[in-house]
Amino acid sequence: MTEAVAADFLPILAAETPRRSFVVSVHDVAPCTREASARIIEALQHAGVRTTSLLVVPNYHREGSATEDKNFVSWLRDLEARGYEIVIHGYFHERPRRAGERIKEKFMTRFYTQDEGEFFELDYDEAFARITRARDEFEAARLSPIGFVAPAWLLNHAGERAARDAGMQYTTRIDSVLDLLTGEREATRSLVYATRSKWRRTLSLGWNAVLARSLEMRELARLSIHPPDFEAPKIWDQILQFIQRFARTRNATTYRDWIGRQRTNREAT
Helix, strand or coil: CCHHHHHHHHHHHHHHCCCEEEEEEEEEECHHHHHHHHHHHHHHHHCCCCCCEEEECCCHHHCCCHHHCHHHHHHHHHHHHCCCEEEECCCCCCCCCCCCCCHHHHHHHHHCCCCCCCCCCCCHHHHHHHHHHHHHHHHHCCCCCCEECCHHHCCCHHHHHHHHHCCCCEEEECCEEEECCCCCEEECCEECCCCCCHHHHHHHHHHHHHHHHHCCCCCEEEEEECHHHHHCHHHHHHHHHHHHHHHHHEEEECHHHHHHHHHHHHHHC
């Protein structure tokens, strides 16, 4: 086959190849980050991503209930009506330090995440109480979350069970998406950035460049954005590059819709 003939076939092959999916999630959405989150959402729209999963913190760092802020709730309702997904993201998004912590605990809750691993070692009862409280507050505000994501993805088995018992239909960890109704787990590591220091930003750029290539054969690609990412020009430039790359062969979606399609596809086979 000549190059000219092969080129003629490319549109046909592209049309026949099923498009895979990618999810962009915006983390730490709260009244205090609303302005930054809105700028990110607008920038994503300009980049062609018009639907994302919004990880909303019910009471960010104990600064007050998100659902008591009427303007914030109205903004979320409008986004949800336009196809964005509201996801419960912890409750307080913070974990107080404790005396006598082991090295592993300090590493995971202080170095890996800056005292924000709220669900890292919560027992079942406390995890269930916080998730159900968030669920009830969101539903009372006429929001419809079906997913729960722990801050920094640090969710133990008790917390996972609590999320399932609280009626959540899925959760995610940094390396997977778990359907809590069926038990199906999709292995796919999320691209995510650390911005607290120059060396972390530099390392994130290099690591994500490598990781993005490894995601090319995955059914689902994931990109997680935090408010500080937008203020780091090199990181934001790379995020836009990834979006452009993903959009060539994938459709932007939300975790809610992706989970729903996976269930439908399994039932059809």
